[in-house]
Amino acid sequence: MLISYSDLETIEDYRKEAKKCFEPSFEKYVAGGAGSQPDDNAKAFNNYLLRPYLVNDVSKINTSTTILGHAVDFPLCICPMGMQYKIDKRAEHIPATAAKRKRVGFAMSGWASTTMEDLVTGSETGLKFLNIYIYKKRDWTENLVRRAEAAGFHGFVLGLAKLNPAASPAIVHSPATSYANIKQFTQAVEPSDPDYPMPDVSVTWSDIAWLKSITRLPVIVKGVLSARDAIQAASAGADAILVSNHGGRQFCPVPAPIDVLPEVVAAVGHQCEVYMDGGVRSGANLFTALALGAKAVFVGRPILWGMACEGVQGVEKVLEIYKKDLTHTMIMAANLSFNAVYFKSFITFTPKFHLYRVSPAVYKHL
Numbered sequence: 001m002l003i004s005y006s007d008l009e010t011i012e013d014y015r016k017e018a019k020k021c022f023e024p025s026f027e028k029y030v031a032g033g034a035g036s037q038p039d040d041n042a043k044a045f046n047n048y049l050l051r052p053y054l055v056n057d058v059s060k061i062n063t064s065t066t067i068l069g070h071a072v073d074f075p076l077c078i079c080p081m082g083m084q085y086k087i088d089k090r091a092e093h094i095p096a097t098a099a100k101r102k103r104v105g106f107a108m109s110g111w112a113s114t115t116m117e118d119l120v121t122g123s124e125t126g127l128k129f130l131n132i133y134i135y136k137k138r139d140w141t142e143n144l145v146r147r148a149e150a151a152g153f154h155g156f157v158l159g160l161a162k163l164n165p166a167a168s169p170a171i172v173h174s175p176a177t178s179y180a181n182i183k184q185f186t187q188a189v190e191p192s193d194p195d196y197p198m199p200d201v202s203v204t205w206s207d208i209a210w211l212k213s214i215t216r217l218p219v220i221v222k223g224v225l226s227a228r229d230a231i232q233a234a235s236a237g238a239d240a241i242l243v244s245n246h247g248g249r250q251f252c253p254v255p256a257p258i259d260v261l262p263e264v265v266a267a268v269g270h271q272c273e274v275y276m277d278g279g280v281r282s283g284a285n286l287f288t289a290l291a292l293g294a295k296a297v298f299v300g301r302p303i304l305w306g307m308a309c310e311g312v313q314g315v316e317k318v319l320e321i322y323k324k325d326l327t328h329t330m331i332m333a334a335n336l337s338f339n340a341v342y343f344k345s346f347i348t349f350t351p352k353f354h355l356y357r358v359s360p361a362v363y364k365h366l
């Protein structure tokens with residue numbers, strides 16, 4: 001039955017509807033992971049329960065906050081995601097425009113099909129970050145830095161994890177459609193080609209310091225899944241940490257980001273902002289991540305689902321669902337704003353989780 005898009009009320013509604021819009025191989029690419037089940041990250045949220053307070057004046061809920069000092073209407077940023085041209089030829093223009101209209105952040109993929117310059121001249125853009133890699137040829141990275149600064153980007157989302165080419169078997173990369181920003185340096189399409197734009201696998205923590213030394217813009221390190229890496233990244237100068245397993249796409253088995261978040265917050269939360277992504281499918285999930293210490297969440301696939309169904313309007317509607325549900329959760333939990341100390345008392349755990357998985361460092365705050 002043909003359904004009207006005005007009937008789509010939840011993120012799950014958008015997922016089901018988008019499935020009908022994608023080519024089957026692309027649907028597999030979006031949903032897929034490196035072996036884990038695509039929804040493992042989302043399922044991990046089920047281990048966290050919210051313990052509401054009964055009485056508080058919730059007549060004035062405030063969802064606004066900042067990401068690296070920039071005001072946002074609520075704490076969400078769109079994840080960097082490549083291959084958006086496979087959904088719509090306007091590609092990154094769509095989520096960037098929706099993010100600007102809804103006053104949240106947007107991160108442009110290192111595998112984008114739009115150049116940074118085209119994005120800022122062809123769209124409405126607000127808070128925006130560039131997903132960057134450290135290439136063997138450091139001048140490629142330096143070129144991206146200079147152009148991002150000139151185009152008015154607000155910082156970088158640095159990918160350090162090794163990319164797993166097997167994670168996108170059905171997708172053909174090409175300079176025109178999947179790495180528009182560095183196509184002047186390489187036309188390689190085969191991963192075996194030495195000029196194929198894979199990140200340098202010999203990077204060390206000192207490369208963060210190098211990146212910081214060539215730019216005044218902040219660097220968010222994406223893909224952290226341990227306190228150890230978070231401490232190293234923060235010591236090397238990272239301005240923020242994005243706890244992420246890249247949507248389960250690069251390596252398996254890995255823990256769900258929501259389970260690692262408290263450990264990372266405990267390790268570096270006093271030094272830099274900590275965000276998380278992976279499986280955030282509702283405002284209640286978003287609230288849970290904030291209660292566990294995240295300053296903001298990043299959201300991936302649901303944005304592509306909104307884009308597939310209704311373009312800019314679909315992404316705006318997905319963002320509205322998150323905000324509405326977050327506001328509802330705040331009202332029900334009697335929480336007015338994001339005060340970290342007060343916040344911790346909202347979280348409780350399922351009995352199984354409580355017994356087996358909560359570290360004492362987290363537990364002592366409850």
Ligand SMILES: Cc1cc2nc3c(=O)[nH]c(=O)nc-3n(C[C@H](O)[C@H](O)[C@H](O)COP(=O)(O)O)c2cc1C
Pocket residue numbers: 029030031041079080081082083109110111131159222244245246247248249277278279280298299300301302
């Ligand atoms: C289709 C697709 C493409 C992606 N491309 C990138 C990318 O270019 N760079 C990157 O750092 N992460 C990439 N990711 C991972 C996301 O940035 C993010 O970590 C993940 O999607 C978050 O999980 P969620 O989809 O459950 O919200 C991609 C994810 C998807 C679904």
